[in-house]
Amino acid sequence: MTGRDGGEAGLPRITFDKVEKSYGSTLVLPPLDLTLEDGEFTVLVGPSGCGKSTTLRILAGLETLSGGEIYFDDRPIGKLEPKERDIAMVFQDYALYPHMNIARNMSFALRLARAPKSRIDSEVNRVAEMLNIAHLLDRKPAELSGGQRQRVAMGRALVRDAGTFLFDEPLSNLDAKLRAKMRTELAEMRDTIDKNMVYVTHDQVEAMTLGDRIVVMNAGMIQQQGTAEELFANPVNRFVAGFIGSPSMNFLAGEITADRVQGQGFDLPLPPGLAERAGARAVEVGIRPSSIVLEGGAPIQLRVIVSEYLGAQSVLVTRCGNVDVLAEIASVDRIPSGQTRDFGVRTEEIMLFDRATGARI
Structure with missing residues (x-):
């Protein structure tokens, strides 16, 4: 060398x-x-x-x-x-x-x-x-x-x-x-x-x-x-x-069907080309807490377990199926614990990872 x-x-x-x-x-x-x-x-x-x-x-x-x-x-x-x-x-x-x-x-x-x-x-x-x-x-x-x-x-x-x-x-x-x-x-x-x-x-x-x-x-x-x-x-x-990002990214086990990814408690459309790259394989869906919104996006129903007030922002610990999912929202939109309600996912920000290797697709 x-x-x-x-x-x-x-x-x-x-x-x-x-x-x-x-x-x-x-x-x-x-x-x-x-x-x-x-x-x-x-x-x-x-x-x-x-x-x-x-x-x-x-x-x-x-x-x-x-x-x-x-x-x-x-x-x-x-x-x-x-x-x-x-x-x-x-x-x-x-x-x-x-x-x-x-x-x-x-x-x-x-x-x-x-x-x-x-x-x-x-x-x-x-x-x-x-x-x-x-x-x-x-x-x-x-x-x-x-x-x-x-x-x-x-x-x-x-x-x-x-x-x-x-x-x-x-x-x-x-x-x-x-x-x-x-x-x-x-x-x-x-x-x-x-x-x-x-x-x-x-x-x-x-x-x-x-x-x-x-x-x-x-x-x-x-x-x-x-x-x-x-x-x-x-x-x-x-x-x-x-590891990078706070709060940390959410991961949900899913399967690719046509141009959508489906799993326990969710069925989300994918950005153009992502489903084709993934093919018919088991994946993990990566969703940043900031990609979960109260209005707009693809619908997903989540049950609020804990609402953590952090000042200008609140972090919600919610549940999708049997998996905890973090959502980051403005504190003016604070949601009490125990509610089940509709949220949205910015699907253009979704990431897919191969479930066997962990590599990003």
Whole structure:
């Protein structure tokens, strides 16, 4: 394998070439091929155990390769020590030194490298101002909130001025409100810092908010990669369709008959050409909650089980046959629980998936 020429100096194109990871006889990461462009914010997303953190740790040098190679541009780095890879990492648990104040925590790597004191002070102050923690530099980690500690952990990485930054689920220990605020700050940081950033999360909202490119993983394999818009509008299989989007997509078992799809509790027309592509096979019908409407569309009768008021929007948990179906409606149209009523489905937004393979038709 020969790597491609990279972009600007210090920002390598990162290439995984048939990278594998095994623990004993257990293969947790099958041969993986992935290229991360220079200056890109890439998000690895998927459920617990899908291999995303293992991939990040292999890139950082915290896990050894069982097979394949990683390249920074044309340079193989699989056998290099972590300190030789020009990488800074932000962990889920902050990993701050409790006996050091914030300034010393942030400057640790530069002090270890014996950088001049003037440079250390300049870099710490610059990054602290950017992250709005300049007023905390004399405090100890125990005196800070979770959000402030996470900013310090990010600041420690940024002070290093590495070419590539790795984030391993950095927001998962924060409460929902603080997580949303930190997502905004990360998005701002992404737009102002020209670095490679690789971010691991199980939260698809974080992925869709932050990623220039999202890599969806399951069982150690890449299912699909692309922008949030591409993954939402054109998922390649049932897994991606169900994982990307909130509330998640509904799936109903159905059979194709002429130009319609039928199943327990529904009989819906299909967009032109879709029935022909599907042929006579068992399918799963994918319907986004936002594709279920109160007026218009193809009729479907649903029984409302729970109405979840979320402010401007309400999410209805309804039942079609014996399957729960989510519908997203404006809260002004709130419907009480227990009612059975007619809804509509925007049939042009229906997706079909092969029931045996999960592939999109």
